[in-house]
Amino acid sequence: MKYIGMPIGMWALFAHSFRKQLPAVFGYDADMANGITRKAKPRYKEIICELPEFEKGDRFKANLVNCAMIGAFILSMPEHPDVEQLTEYYAKAMMTKPMKWFCRRSGNNKFTKKDINGESANRKRAEPFKSYYPCQS
Numbered sequence: 001m002k003y004i005g006m007p008i009g010m011w012a013l014f015a016h017s018f019r020k021q022l023p024a025v026f027g028y029d030a031d032m033a034n035g036i037t038r039k040a041k042p043r044y045k046e047i048i049c050e051l052p053e054f055e056k057g058d059r060f061k062a063n064l065v066n067c068a069m070i071g072a073f074i075l076s077m078p079e080h081p082d083v084e085q086l087t088e089y090y091a092k093a094m095m096t097k098p099m100k101w102f103c104r105r106s107g108n109n110k111f112t113k114k115d116i117n118g119e120s121a122n123r124k125r126a127e128p129f130k131s132y133y134p135c136q137s
Contacts, residue, residue, distance in 0.1 A: 001052065002053075006061060007048045007068070010062075013096070014066075014069060015041070015069075017093045018037070018040075018093045020093075021092045021093045022036055022037075026081060040076040043072040044069055059118070
């Protein structure tokens with residue numbers, strides 16, 4: 001995947017919040033938080049560049065880009081956090097004002113005709129992969 005479009009936008013939108021939560025959740029000082037962020041950016045680009053391109057309109061692209069971002073920060077920390085700390089960190093880092101607005105806004109679009117059509121299109125795209133997941137019908 002190219003480091004343009006959504007990946008660069010996600011970095012621009014959330015990097016400050018991810019850096020800001022390092023001292024709040026993990027107790028790092030400001031210099032350490034800045035250092036982790038400086039290390040995380042090239043790792044993020046590296047992870048993104050190794051990912052395959054997604055189809056236009058794929059709903060899971062944002063999830064994968066967010067996973068790349070938190071992965072880059074984790075890999076840049078001197079010690080890997082436990083699950084509880086990481087859960088708190090990710091929740092606080094992702095809930096920025098723009099994200100809260102987006103969540104409220106997208107919640108209003110659930111179960112509209114457009115949303116239902118989008119879900120149907122995703123099911124059709126996933127049809128060839130059902131043989132990989134025999135437990136699901």
